[in-house]
Amino acid sequence: MLAHAVDLRPRMSTPITDNTVGNLATLFTVEMDKDITGLRELTAKLRGERDEFLENFVKTKMVSETAVAALMRTFEEQGALVHNEEVELYRCSSWLRLNMYEADFGWGKPIWLSLVNMPYKNTMILINRRGSDGVEAWLTLQEDHMVALDQDEELLHFASLNSSVVW
Known part of the structure; x- marks a missing residue:
């Protein structure tokens, strides 16, 4: 489901x-x-x-x-x-229309957004990339599903892995 x-x-x-x-x-x-x-x-x-x-x-x-x-x-x-x-x-959710990079809580607009703790498995959240037309996809998947995703040639044609945020 x-x-x-x-x-x-x-x-x-x-x-x-x-x-x-x-x-x-x-x-x-x-x-x-x-x-x-x-x-x-x-x-x-x-x-x-x-x-x-x-x-x-x-x-x-x-x-x-x-x-x-x-x-x-x-x-x-x-x-x-x-x-x-x-x-x-x-589970999936799109935050693409939320203008998260426009939020200012008194210390300036964010330079990068992240999800600190996503405790749910099998979750995908889409977030705009700051200053570009790109989209970040935050995923929590089982390790074998993530490995399969990382090797999907069709996906890799359109996407890149940001190794600086992989845990």
């Missing part, structure tokens, strides 16, 4: 402003079929499942129930998946 984070703020019937404090996000899950072999198939399935989730969740459940009750039920379902040992769960 793939669990993907979704920002609910702009999808609410009354959108929440960008300067409101706090998060309003949830996850949707996609069961990955072994017959999906290409990136286009995977992307199409993810988009279709996301659109269906948003239609059902935001436009139906968040209207018919309180938002808190609907979110809590989703979190309970996700928790059951996390603790189900028969399910191999992967």
